[in-house]
Amino acid sequence: MITHMKTDKPYRSLRTTLSSLLTPHKGWAFSALLALLVGSAMSLSLPLMFRRLIDSGYLSGQKMDGLNAAFGVLLLLVFTLAAASATRYYLVTTLGERVSTDLRTRVYSHLLVQRPEFFESLKVGEVLSRLTADTTLIQTLIGSSMSFALRNGLTTIGGLIMLILTSPKLSSAVLVLVVVVLVPVIILARRVRSLSRTSQDKLADSSAIAQEVLNNITIVQAFNQEHRQAEKFSMASELTYAAAKRRTVNRSGLMFVAIGLAFAGLIVVLWMGANDVAKGVMSSGELAQFVMYAAFVGGGFAALSEVLGEFQRAAGAAERLIELLNLNTTLRRTGDAPPQAVGGFEIEFKNVEFRYPSAPDRTILKNFSLKIPRGETVAIVGPSGAGKSTLFNLLLRWYDLTSGEILIENQALQSLHVDQWRARCAYVSQEAVVFSGSLGDNIRYGNPAASDSDVLKALDDAAATTFVNRLPDGIQTEVGEKGVRLSGGERQRVSIARAILRNASLLLLDEATASLDAESERLVQTAIERSRHGRTTLIIAHRLATVMAADRIVVMNEGEIVETGTHKSLVAQNGLYAKLASLQFIDEAAEKTYDSLIRPAAQLN
Numbered sequence: 001m002i003t004h005m006k007t008d009k010p011y012r013s014l015r016t017t018l019s020s021l022l023t024p025h026k027g028w029a030f031s032a033l034l035a036l037l038v039g040s041a042m043s044l045s046l047p048l049m050f051r052r053l054i055d056s057g058y059l060s061g062q063k064m065d066g067l068n069a070a071f072g073v074l075l076l077l078v079f080t081l082a083a084a085s086a087t088r089y090y091l092v093t094t095l096g097e098r099v100s101t102d103l104r105t106r107v108y109s110h111l112l113v114q115r116p117e118f119f120e121s122l123k124v125g126e127v128l129s130r131l132t133a134d135t136t137l138i139q140t141l142i143g144s145s146m147s148f149a150l151r152n153g154l155t156t157i158g159g160l161i162m163l164i165l166t167s168p169k170l171s172s173a174v175l176v177l178v179v180v181v182l183v184p185v186i187i188l189a190r191r192v193r194s195l196s197r198t199s200q201d202k203l204a205d206s207s208a209i210a211q212e213v214l215n216n217i218t219i220v221q222a223f224n225q226e227h228r229q230a231e232k233f234s235m236a237s238e239l240t241y242a243a244a245k246r247r248t249v250n251r252s253g254l255m256f257v258a259i260g261l262a263f264a265g266l267i268v269v270l271w272m273g274a275n276d277v278a279k280g281v282m283s284s285g286e287l288a289q290f291v292m293y294a295a296f297v298g299g300g301f302a303a304l305s306e307v308l309g310e311f312q313r314a315a316g317a318a319e320r321l322i323e324l325l326n327l328n329t330t331l332r333r334t335g336d337a338p339p340q341a342v343g344g345f346e347i348e349f350k351n352v353e354f355r356y357p358s359a360p361d362r363t364i365l366k367n368f369s370l371k372i373p374r375g376e377t378v379a380i381v382g383p384s385g386a387g388k389s390t391l392f393n394l395l396l397r398w399y400d401l402t403s404g405e406i407l408i409e410n411q412a413l414q415s416l417h418v419d420q421w422r423a424r425c426a427y428v429s430q431e432a433v434v435f436s437g438s439l440g441d442n443i444r445y446g447n448p449a450a451s452d453s454d455v456l457k458a459l460d461d462a463a464a465t466t467f468v469n470r471l472p473d474g475i476q477t478e479v480g481e482k483g484v485r486l487s488g489g490e491r492q493r494v495s496i497a498r499a500i501l502r503n504a505s506l507l508l509l510d511e512a513t514a515s516l517d518a519e520s521e522r523l524v525q526t527a528i529e530r531s532r533h534g535r536t537t538l539i540i541a542h543r544l545a546t547v548m549a550a551d552r553i554v555v556m557n558e559g560e561i562v563e564t565g566t567h568k569s570l571v572a573q574n575g576l577y578a579k580l581a582s583l584q585f586i587d588e589a590a591e592k593t594y595d596s597l598i599r600p601a602a603q604l605n
C-alpha cells in the first residue's frame with residue numbers, strides 16, 4: 001500500500017490542488033461565479049417582492065392598479081433566475097469534468113516516470129482506484145458541491161443580512177440558533193472526514209485484489225482457486241461496505257442534527273414573529289419576508305452541512321492524489337547527450353558495487369569490473385540469482401550504482417540524459433511483453449515511424465515470418481491483451497523483432513530465446529548473429545547454442561565474475577562454466593535419446 005503522507009491539513013492539500021487545477025480555467029470559473037451571483041441576487045430579491053405584493057394589498061385583493069406590472073416583474077425575476085442557474089450548472093459541470101480529466105492525466109503521466117523502486121511496492125489496483133475514484137470525487141466537488149456550497153453560502157449570508165434589516169430582534173434569535181446548529185455539525189463533520197478516508201482506502205484495497213487475480217486468471221483457474229479468490233474479494237468488499245456504512249451513519253446523524261435543529265429554530269422564530277404581528281409591531285408582509293429569508297438561512301445551513309461531507313471526502317481524495325503527485329522516485333531527466341558510436345558502444349564496468357534499495361543489506365554485485373569493446377557480443381552466464389539481469393537493470397538506468405562507475409565511451413553513464421541514452425538501447429526482457437493492439441503496432445513500439453516493409457524485415461530477421469504468414473490479417477492481426485492470442489515462442493520472437501527494429505547501438509537480450517523450440521532458436525540465433533553487426537550486444541543465456549555464438553563468455557557467480565573466455569578455453573579450465581556446460585550437454589543428449597529411441601518406441605505400443 002502507498003504510505004500515507006501524515007498531514008493534519010488535508011484542506012491545505014485540497015486548496016493547493018484546487019487552485020492549481022482551476023488557474024488555467026480562470027475565465028470559465030469567473031463566468032460561473034458571475035452566473036452564481038446573478039442567480040443568488042435573484043433568489044434573494046424574491047422575498048422582497050412577496051412582501052411588496054402582500055403589504056401593498058395585491059394578494060388580499062385590496063389593490064388592483066399595476067397588478068399585471070408587479071406580476072410581470074416577478075416573472076422576469078424568475079426567468080433570470082432560471083437562466084442564471086442553467087448557465088452556472090453548465091459552466092460548473094463542464095469545469096468539473098475538465099479539471100478531473102487534467103488531474104487524471106497529470107497523475108498518470110507522473111506515475112509513468114517513476115523508478116522501479118516505486119513499482120516494486122505498488123498495487124496496481126490501488127493506484128487505478130486513486131486514478132478513477134479519487135479524481136471523480138474532485139470532479140463532483142468542482143462540478144457540483146462547490147457551486148452548491150457557494151450558492152447556499154451566498155443565500156445564507158444574503159438571507160442573514162436581510163433578516164437583520166427586516167427585524168433585528170428576531171434576527172438575534174436566529175443567530176443564537178445558528179451557533180446551536182453549527183457546533184454539533186462541525187464535530188460530526190470531522191468524524192465523517194476520517195471515516196471517508198477509511199472507506200476509500202478499503203475500496204482501493206479490494207480493487208487491488210481484483211486486479212491481481214484478473215491479471216492471472218489462468219493460474220487462478222488451473223489451481224481451482226476461483227472460490228477462494230471470490231471469498232477474499234467478498235471479504236475485502238464487506239470491509240469497504242462496513243466502512244461506508246459507518247460513514248453513512250455519521251452523515252445521517254449530521255443531517256438529522258442540522259435539519260432538525262434548523263427547522264425547529266425556524267418554528268420558534270415564526271412563533272415569535274406571529275406574536276409581533278398580533279401585537280401590531282410587525283406587518284404581515286414583513287413577517288412573510290422574514291420567514292422566507294429565515295427559510296433561506298435554515299435551508300442554506302442544512303445544505304452546507306450536507307455538502308461539508310462531500311468536501312471532507314474530496315479533501316481525503318486530494319490528499320491521496322497529492323501523495324501520488326509528490327512521489328519523489330522520479331528519475332532526473334537532464335544530462336549530456338550520449339556519445340556518437342559507430343559500430344556500437346564501448347562499455348566499461350569499473351569496480352561496480354550494487355545493492356537494491358529495497359534490500360540494502362544484501363550486496364548483489366561486488367567489485368564487478370568488465371570492459372566490453374565496441375561491437376563485441378558478450379554472453380553472460382551463471383547460476384540463477386548470480387546478478388545477470390541486475391547488470392541490465394543498471395545499464396538501462398533503472399537503478400543507480402551503490403559505488404563504482406559504468407563508463408560509456410569513457411563517459412559516466414550517470415551523466416547521460418536518461419531518455420536519450422535509452423533511445424540508443426534495445427532490450428528484450430526475460431518475459432516477452434506484448435501489448436494489446438495489432439502485431440505491427442507491437443513491433444513498431446520503439447520506432448513508431450517505421451514502414452510496413454521495415455516491420456516485415458524485422459520479423460524476418462527474428463525468424464517470425466512463417467508464423468506471421470499464418471495469421472489471418474498478417475501484421476494487422478490483433479494479438480489480444482498481453483498477446484494472449486500468440487504462443488510463448490511467438491511472443492518472444494515479436495519482442496525480438498521489436499528490439500531489432502529499434503536499430504540501437506546497444507542490444508540487451510535477457511534469455512531471449514528461452515521459450516523457443518530448437519528450430520526457432522536456431523533461426524533466432526541466425527538473426528542475432530546478423531543483427532549484432534554494428535552494435536554492442538549483451539546476451540544473458542542459459543542455452544549453450546546462444547552462448548557459443550558470442551565473441552566472449554563472462555561467467556558470473558554470486559555477483560562476481562568468476563571466469564571469462566571462449567567456450568573452448570572455458571571448457572578447458574574445467575571450472576563453473578565447464579560444469580554448467582556439461583549439465584546442458586547431458587540434458588541435450590537425454591533429449592536426443594528420448595526423441596530418437598523412447599518416443600518412437602512409445603508410439604509403437
Ligand SMILES: Nc1ncnc2c1ncn2[C@@H]1O[C@H](COP(=O)(O)OP(=O)(O)OP(=O)(O)O)[C@@H](O)[C@H]1O
Binds near residue numbers: 383389391
Ligand atoms: N528489485 C529487487 N529488489 C531486491 N532484490 C532483488 C531485486 N531484483 C533482484 N533481486 C535479487 O538480486 C539477485 C540477482 O538477481 P538477478 O535477477 O540479477 O539474477 P539473475 O542472475 O538474472 O538470475 P536468473 O538467471 O534467475 O534470471 C537475486 O538474488 C534477486 O533475489
